Amino acid sequence: MNAEMRDKNIVLIGFMGVGKTTIGQLLSKKLGRDFIDIDQQIEKDFQMTIPEMFQQKGEAFFRQTEKEYIVQMCEHTMGSIVSLGGGAFQQEDIRKKCLEHCFVIFLDLTWESWQQRMDLLIENRPVLHNRSIEEMKQLFNERKSIYAFHNLKVETDNRSAEETADYIVEILGLGRS
DSSP states (O other), X not given: OOHHHHHSEEEEEOSTTSSHHHHHXXXXXXXXXXXXXXXXXXXXXXXXOHHHHHHHHOHHHHHHHHHXXXXXXXXXXXXXXXXXXXXXXXXXXXXXXXXXXXXXXXXXXXXXXXXXXXXXXXXXXXXXXXXXXXXXXXXXXXXXXXXXXXXXXEEOTTSOHHHHHHHHHHHHTOOOO
């Protein structure tokens, strides 16, 4: 991959629970790049969890904060691995900035695979609270159409996080020489 790619942030997008943070941390180690989890950064700076922020300040406040953090990262950070929250790419400004400044990787999984992880996810994902399984599937499918805007799609269904990270390194040709 060319030198320009080495300086670009690699942004991971995908539905909640696909493994963006885990895979991002692995990529960070394998490529010797910093890792930024936007949600974790917001939680640290505001000293509250995302569910608490949704509850106390509302989703609109969170989405605006998320947008500010991501735009800042796109414009002022280089060569990092960045994990976005599952809903971030719904914001057009975020999509445009990421696609303009970064290399965007869509970590994809099937609904069936996601359902197997669902019980582990619900508690910490306020957007899932009080939703029926049909409503969750609708959200899953709506977001999938948003994730269609990317530079590379990687299927994660039959790969461990480690295998997925290795595959991405191989595809991008960014292994340390």
